[in-house]
Amino acid sequence: xPHAAPPAPPTPPDxxxxxxxxxxxxxxxxxxxxxxxxxxxxxxxxxxxxxxIQLATRILVYGLAAASLDVLIGYGGLVxxxxxxxxxxxxxxxxxxxxxxxxxxxxxxWTGTNDALVAWPLxxxxxxxxxxxxGAISLRTAGIQFIMITLAFSQMLYFLAVSLRTYGxxxxxxxxxxxxxxxxxxxxxxxxxxxxxxxALALFLALAGHLLRTRFGRILRGARDNDTxxxxxxxxxxxxxxxxxVLAAAFAGLAGALDANLxxxxxxxxxxxxxxxxxxxxxxxxxxxxxxxxxxxxxxWLTLEELLPELxxxxxxxxxxxxxxxxxxxLLGVVLFARRGLIGLVTGRPAGHAR
Amino acid sequence: MTGxxxxxxxxxxxxxxxxxxxxxxxxxxxxxxxxxxxxxxxxGKSTLLAQIAxxxxxxxxxxxxxxxDITxxxxxxxxxxGLARGFQISSVLPRFSALENVALAxxxxxxxxxxxxLVDAARDRSLNRPAVAALxxxxxxxxxxxxxxxxxxxxxxxxxxxxxxxxTPRLLLLDxxxxxxxxxxxxxxxxxxxxxxxxxxxxPAPAILLIEHDMDAVFALADRVTVLVQGRVLASGxxxxxxxxxxxxxxxxxTAAAPP
Ligand SMILES: Nc1ncnc2c1ncn2[C@@H]1O[C@H](COP(=O)(O)OP(=O)(O)OP(=O)(O)O)[C@@H](O)[C@H]1O
Ligand SMILES: [Mg+2]
Numbered sequence: 001x002p003h004a005a006p007p008a009p010p011t012p013p014d015x016x017x018x019x020x021x022x023x024x025x026x027x028x029x030x031x032x033x034x035x036x037x038x039x040x041x042x043x044x045x046x047x048x049x050x051x052x053i054q055l056a057t058r059i060l061v062y063g064l065a066a067a068s069l070d071v072l073i074g075y076g077g078l079v080x081x082x083x084x085x086x087x088x089x090x091x092x093x094x095x096x097x098x099x100x101x102x103x104x105x106x107x108x109x110w111t112g113t114n115d116a117l118v119a120w121p122l123x124x125x126x127x128x129x130x131x132x133x134x135g136a137i138s139l140r141t142a143g144i145q146f147i148m149i150t151l152a153f154s155q156m157l158y159f160l161a162v163s164l165r166t167y168g169x170x171x172x173x174x175x176x177x178x179x180x181x182x183x184x185x186x187x188x189x190x191x192x193x194x195x196x197x198x199x200a201l202a203l204f205l206a207l208a209g210h211l212l213r214t215r216f217g218r219i220l221r222g223a224r225d226n227d228t229x230x231x232x233x234x235x236x237x238x239x240x241x242x243x244x245x246v247l248a249a250a251f252a253g254l255a256g257a258l259d260a261n262l263x264x265x266x267x268x269x270x271x272x273x274x275x276x277x278x279x280x281x282x283x284x285x286x287x288x289x290x291x292x293x294x295x296x297x298x299x300x301w302l303t304l305e306e307l308l309p310e311l312x313x314x315x316x317x318x319x320x321x322x323x324x325x326x327x328x329x330x331l332l333g334v335v336l337f338a339r340r341g342l343i344g345l346v347t348g349r350p351a352g353h354a355r
Numbered sequence: 356m357t358g359x360x361x362x363x364x365x366x367x368x369x370x371x372x373x374x375x376x377x378x379x380x381x382x383x384x385x386x387x388x389x390x391x392x393x394x395x396x397x398x399g400k401s402t403l404l405a406q407i408a409x410x411x412x413x414x415x416x417x418x419x420x421x422x423x424d425i426t427x428x429x430x431x432x433x434x435x436x437g438l439a440r441g442f443q444i445s446s447v448l449p450r451f452s453a454l455e456n457v458a459l460a461x462x463x464x465x466x467x468x469x470x471x472x473l474v475d476a477a478r479d480r481s482l483n484r485p486a487v488a489a490l491x492x493x494x495x496x497x498x499x500x501x502x503x504x505x506x507x508x509x510x511x512x513x514x515x516x517x518x519x520x521x522x523t524p525r526l527l528l529l530d531x532x533x534x535x536x537x538x539x540x541x542x543x544x545x546x547x548x549x550x551x552x553x554x555x556x557x558x559p560a561p562a563i564l565l566i567e568h569d570m571d572a573v574f575a576l577a578d579r580v581t582v583l584v585q586g587r588v589l590a591s592g593x594x595x596x597x598x599x600x601x602x603x604x605x606x607x608x609x610t611a612a613a614p615p
Pocket of ligand 2: 401402443512530
């Protein structure tokens with residue numbers, strides 16, 4: 001033999017098999033959780049705590065944004081650090097449409113709208129459309145470069161929002177009232193918005209969960225595992241990734257449209273990188289590549305954000321302002337000890353990767 | 356064989372810094388033939404294969420497949436033209452089952468279609484049936500459900516062959532497919548390669564470009580042999596002639612290739 005046979009490469013440690021997203025084993029969690037979520041507003045009202053319906057809605061909205069980001073991070077291996085820009089963009093579309101309609105102004109002849117059935121799909125469409133060039137350019141890179149370039153694009157959109165005087169510049173834009181719904185539904189009732197956010201989240205989880213298991217989704221997951229091999233067998237992995245990037249941005253835009261209705265206020269901060277970072281934290285906290293996990297992550301993050309300051313102020317006045325001191329170690333703990341995130345604690349699945 | 360060659364490599368040169376890993380390398384492959392490339396470590400064999408597959412671009416020279424210039428085409432486009440490739444270090448999807456690895460190769464050939472958005476791919480029999488057949492052909496049927504990352508080295512090597520088979524290629528590029536295997540597995544794999552080279556009912560015989568250090572394997576399988584030394588073609592011709600070539604014997608077979 002001309003040379004010694006190379007040693008067999010070591011078997012990678014514990015390759016968690018990819019079975020696609022699997023609500024099959026977590027079905028009870030989804031069913032039980034779904035029921036609880038449906039019953040929640042009634043429960044809170046009965047307890048006289050209906051103030052928390054808004055917090056719950058916020059969790060659903062950010063859960064949607066985080067879950068759409070998880071499609072990219074967990075199933076595509078694409079750590080986008082600019083996802084909040086698409087959320088913020090959706091908010092701005094709703095706010096701008098409202099602004100033009102209520103002030104009687106127009107944008108290129110368009111006089112705006114307050115109709116949810118027009119403004120919300122428009123928010124999704126604009127986020128998706130903006131994601132096309134951003135994705136096409138960003139997806140030429142990988143790894144840390146992809147993180148940086150998505151961050152750079154989102155900051156560009158942030159500064160664009162700051163510079164738009166018509167829409168309040170750095171101060172943002174307030175909505176006087178929420179979008180108008182058909183069938184006599186009224187978004188001034190927090191419960192209505194809650195159920196709509198719940199429906200949107202459920203729709204996305206079902207759609208993404210399904211698509212990730214199809215041929216279309218398997219290409220995304222395969223390219224995450226070994227892009228070289230995928231291209232060697234003839235897949236246009238770049239185009240498939242772009243399609244998923246745009247899909248994720250569209251649902252981020254929907255989350256933004258809902259958020260604008262929840263807070264009745266939009267500001268450039270919503271597009272900034274810090275907001276994108278929070279979404280990544282929610283995904284990590286809840287469980288990367290689990291789709292449902294990031295919703296738990298959003299719940300944990302937003303609940304603590306709401307309750308910790310109060311709690312700390314109770315211990316010592318003024319301590320509440322430093323709530324992030326507690327949040328940091330808590331996040332560290334989850335990342336270190338529950339490698340599948342909070343969902344791993346609930347379902348008891350072994351540590352590993354996206355399935 | 357008559358007719359134009361399937362693959363033509365014309366004066367391909369590729370440098371890494373000052374080193375010419377391939378220096379005006381030319382070779383031609385007839386349809387259905389098996390052409391071995393041998394040479395000592397660092398001779399530039401893998402570099403040549405990478406340029407044919409499209410993951411490396413030549414500095415100068417042309418590569419043609421079926422008469423068509425593919426020098427500037429992406430690996431993906433070349434795969435679409437019927438080229439399949441095994442890597443020197445097995446390249447599989449570690450977190451997917453062996454079956455899914457092969458089913459993906461079938462899927463790549465079939466495309467997306469409406470089913471691509473509606474049907475659970477893991478249960479798609481139109482993908483799984485050919486994949487099972489390819490796995491059976493390489494002797495991995497009983498390990499179909501095992502994640503590729505958990506397979507033994509040899510099994511992963513054969514899985515890569517199954518992936519290539521599922522592509523039903525016109526041209527198959529293999530980089531040391533039996534390296535690192537024990538004697539039994541190695542012998543079985545050489546038999547397997549002979550079967551692949553022979554084709555089957557549902558699959559015409561592909562042309563195979565085989566890089567291999569194992570001389571028994573090379574001379575058992577190859578119609579023609581090209582000897583590469585320091586990036587240059589030292590000799591090229593029918594296997595028996597190359598084996599008898601004095602220059603080859605001294606440069607490669609005689610000295611460096613002496614069994615320990
Ligand atoms: N990406 C690269 N960058 C720099 N040098 C490279 C690169 N790839 C290969 N080389 C060099 O080019 C030469 C040819 O390498 P190549 O891998 O083609 O050899 P080979 O014939 O396949 O050897 P082996 O039998 O060990 O696999 C070697 O000297 C190698 O170090
Ligand atoms: Mg090599």
